[in-house]
Amino acid sequence: MSNLPPGLKDFGARLTKAAEGEIRERQRPPTRRRLRSLGLPVTAALLAAAVSAGAVKLVDPAGEPIKPESSGGEGLQSASDPAVVVGSAAEDPGGGPPWVVRAYTNASGLECVQVGRLRDGVFGQVQGGQFRAMPNSAPGTCATATARGPLIAVRRVTSRRTLVFGLAASREPVIVRAGDRRQRVVPTGLGAFVAVFANLSPNQKIEVRSTVAGRTDIQRFS
Amino acid sequence: MLRVVGWPTRRSANDEPLLIKSFEDPAAFHHFYRAYVERVVVFFARRALDAETALDLVGETFALALERRRQFRGSTAHEEQGWLFAIARNELAHYWKRGAVERAALQRLGCDPPESTSEDLEWVERVADLPLLRTTVCAALDDLPGDQAYAVAARIVDERAYGELASELDVSEQVVRARVSRGLRALGQSLSDPQLKDLT
Numbered sequence: 001m002s003n004l005p006p007g008l009k010d011f012g013a014r015l016t017k018a019a020e021g022e023i024r025e026r027q028r029p030p031t032r033r034r035l036r037s038l039g040l041p042v043t044a045a046l047l048a049a050a051v052s053a054g055a056v057k058l059v060d061p062a063g064e065p066i067k068p069e070s071s072g073g074e075g076l077q078s079a080s081d082p083a084v085v086v087g088s089a090a091e092d093p094g095g096g097p098p099w100v101v102r103a104y105t106n107a108s109g110l111e112c113v114q115v116g117r118l119r120d121g122v123f124g125q126v127q128g129g130q131f132r133a134m135p136n137s138a139p140g141t142c143a144t145a146t147a148r149g150p151l152i153a154v155r156r157v158t159s160r161r162t163l164v165f166g167l168a169a170s171r172e173p174v175i176v177r178a179g180d181r182r183q184r185v186v187p188t189g190l191g192a193f194v195a196v197f198a199n200l201s202p203n204q205k206i207e208v209r210s211t212v213a214g215r216t217d218i219q220r221f222s
Numbered sequence: 223m224l225r226v227v228g229w230p231t232r233r234s235a236n237d238e239p240l241l242i243k244s245f246e247d248p249a250a251f252h253h254f255y256r257a258y259v260e261r262v263v264v265f266f267a268r269r270a271l272d273a274e275t276a277l278d279l280v281g282e283t284f285a286l287a288l289e290r291r292r293q294f295r296g297s298t299a300h301e302e303q304g305w306l307f308a309i310a311r312n313e314l315a316h317y318w319k320r321g322a323v324e325r326a327a328l329q330r331l332g333c334d335p336p337e338s339t340s341e342d343l344e345w346v347e348r349v350a351d352l353p354l355l356r357t358t359v360c361a362a363l364d365d366l367p368g369d370q371a372y373a374v375a376a377r378i379v380d381e382r383a384y385g386e387l388a389s390e391l392d393v394s395e396q397v398v399r400a401r402v403s404r405g406l407r408a409l410g411q412s413l414s415d416p417q418l419k420d421l422t
Contacts, residue, residue, distance in 0.1 A: 005344075005345040006337070007277065007336040007339045011333075011334075011336035014334070016248050016251060019288055186330060
């Protein structure tokens with residue numbers, strides 16, 4: 001075997017590093033368990049703080065943000081709220097701030113997701129043409145204690161926008177089908193993803209395919 | 223007839239596939255890369271006749287191999303090699319069809335393609351014996367039908383864009399691509415290159 005030139009040698013090293021990362025990722029417990037295991041100490045810390053402060057109210061779903069391994073989202077401003085997974089940003093077909101996922105554990109230690117829009121680093125929503133910050137008390141979709149696999153939610157935010165979002169259990173692409181429309185989304189930090197659909201019929205059935213431990217997981221919403 | 227550079231034998235046909243070891247061991251993927259990268263470089267360089275394009279195609283091919291290695295179902299090094307070159311052939315077909323190298327797998331991995339340093343480009347030219355091949359190809363161009371010869375020379379030798387050629391010839395880009403593709407295929411057959419045959 002001849003000696004490789006520097007560019008090919010470096011590329012081989014980068015591939016090996018990518019292989020290391022992929023193997024490490026696969027050896028981790030599924031995202032759900034990882035979040036829960038992080039969430040429990042967080043809950044304990046919150047409870048301890050509540051006791052020591054005497055009158056601190058635990059607000060669900062504010063919970064405690066968990067910093068994603070990689071926020072990604074080059075070109076976007078970082079979010080002031082570390083629970084916002086900037087890398088999950090998806091454009092809205094009508095323009096405006098991108099949609100992003102906020103992932104956190106609630107006071108019960110369960111992982112939860114919210115979807116909103118990111119403008120100037122603030123996680124919020126557009127109402128009546130105005131951007132407003134999303135309060136921590138805004139409702140989120142949370143996993144159940146016994147749930148395994150991905151956490152997926154469908155939200156119809158206006159009559160013209162339907163969002164499919166959540167936390168996949170792996171970084172394999174998530175395929176979202178709504179009738180004859182199909183989107184392929186690559187999950188980012190914590191497995192967060194958002195697919196944005198415009199003008200779906202209110203009764204449109206949605207199918208989400210993701211990968212859990214090497215197998216395809218299918219969830220259907222109607 | 224082209225000069226045969228000769229393939230260094232790195233792996234016996236019945237060796238255990240490095241790809242399978244690489245499911246759990248990143249070092250095995252490094253060995254896999256080192257075992258085949260030179261052959262893949264030569265495969266692309268002798269078809270694209272361009273060192274830089276060859277390096278880009280090599281990058282996407284190995285990125286796909288890394289990404290899809292768990293789909294490999296073979297049990298020998300011979301099958302592993304066939305699997306890798308099936309990806310390479312597919313990437314080459316995409317390249318001919320689109321006139322551009324895919325980078326989707328590299329992007330998913332967050333990995334840049336191999337850097338085209340002058341040392342790399344010279345190395346590719348040398349291991350693929352491109353100067354001699356280009357000379358031979360130019361001679362063989364004379365035997366092609368005029369429209370194919372012109373399309374191949376304009377696209378491959380002069381590196382002109384498909385769109386520009388389509389405008390000049392007053393045909394669609396698809397027609398230009400087809401002429402280039404058919405011309406290169408005919409060239410490949412007429413050259414009787416043992417290395418090309420070995421890998422296809």
